[in-house]
Amino acid sequence: MDETASKSVASGAREAARALLAVLEPEQVRELRAGPDRLDAPELREWTYLPGSRPGLCTEGLGARQREAVDVLLATAHSVPGAELARGAIEVERHRRARHGPVSGDRYWVRLLGDPDGEGPWGWRMNGHHLAVHVLVTSAGVRVTPHFVGSEPARVGSGPQAGRRILGPEEDLARELVTGLDGGRRAAAVFAATPPDDILTRDDPFADPRLLPDGLAHERMTPDQQRLLERLVRRYLDRAPAAYARECWSAAVARGLGPVSFAWAGGLVPGDRHYYCVRAPDFLIEYDNTQDDGNHAHSVWRHVRHDWGADLLRDHYTERHG
Numbered sequence: 001m002d003e004t005a006s007k008s009v010a011s012g013a014r015e016a017a018r019a020l021l022a023v024l025e026p027e028q029v030r031e032l033r034a035g036p037d038r039l040d041a042p043e044l045r046e047w048t049y050l051p052g053s054r055p056g057l058c059t060e061g062l063g064a065r066q067r068e069a070v071d072v073l074l075a076t077a078h079s080v081p082g083a084e085l086a087r088g089a090i091e092v093e094r095h096r097r098a099r100h101g102p103v104s105g106d107r108y109w110v111r112l113l114g115d116p117d118g119e120g121p122w123g124w125r126m127n128g129h130h131l132a133v134h135v136l137v138t139s140a141g142v143r144v145t146p147h148f149v150g151s152e153p154a155r156v157g158s159g160p161q162a163g164r165r166i167l168g169p170e171e172d173l174a175r176e177l178v179t180g181l182d183g184g185r186r187a188a189a190v191f192a193a194t195p196p197d198d199i200l201t202r203d204d205p206f207a208d209p210r211l212l213p214d215g216l217a218h219e220r221m222t223p224d225q226q227r228l229l230e231r232l233v234r235r236y237l238d239r240a241p242a243a244y245a246r247e248c249w250s251a252a253v254a255r256g257l258g259p260v261s262f263a264w265a266g267g268l269v270p271g272d273r274h275y276y277c278v279r280a281p282d283f284l285i286e287y288d289n290t291q292d293d294g295n296h297a298h299s300v301w302r303h304v305r306h307d308w309g310a311d312l313l314r315d316h317y318t319e320r321h322g
Helices: 003-023 026-032 064-076 080-098 168-179 183-189 223-237 242-255 307-321
Strands: 109-113 121-129 131-138 141-143 148-150 190-192 261-266 275-278 285-291 298-301
Touching: 003 064, 003 109, 003 121, 003 141, 003 261, 026 109, 026 242, 064 080, 064 121, 080 131, 080 148, 109 168, 131 168, 131 307, 141 242, 141 307, 168 223, 168 261, 168 275, 168 285, 168 298, 183 190, 183 261, 223 242, 223 275, 261 307
Parallel strands: 190 261
Antiparallel strands: 109 121, 121 131, 131 141, 131 148, 148 298, 261 275, 275 285, 285 298
């Protein structure tokens, strides 16, 4: 990330964190900062996208100004469309809960890690059902993975949001790619007739591309197919602030896109249960729409070296103790 953009992203996140702290009551601040402050503590890699409580400050019951401050903080970890996607996951979850009775508030938990007023690394995370955002900030840059967004339902069937598909582009680009493959290439890409019931990496603390099938490599695709795969990858990277998305894409291009591979399992017709993944030396992407008869989607972007800001933390502690 270039220096100017890095400072701008870091400054925006710092100001948003300060603004949140300023509108919280003392007990809420204690909940926000509960747990270990050390950014490399092993338990900080524990995460889940399933229902249930998390450590930190719950957004349910927050006042309007407090919730607005959380929304601003969430936006600093994303591009404009990335922030819309994260908010979309919250809105679809709200719709799901409303089908079963009155909704009192959104159930997500925010944790502040470290000190945004200090000179060292710091970060925050926002976790709940179908949303998991993990952010680390230093003067050298920002990291935003693991980044998970789900949607239950994948297509809203009724009410004011009827027809909404927040992960529609992620699904449609991949389907266009796999259905456009000829017989030999499709045979290499489609690894199973029945898709797995969830993403294969689940909530593993460390991203391991070896958990994913080999699939069809970029270097074996036609130019049109390569462009579709590149558009699909960029769809995930572009969830992040623009400068970091460019950094990740530039690094992938510099390493060489040849070994980046695409794999699919399940049906090819819209509405069929299906799964796909993109596997690269530096990152992995997974998507499944298998539960609830193919109307319950999960998507995740992991970075092999950058997850949890591991590279920035390593650089920081090396400089500090070197």
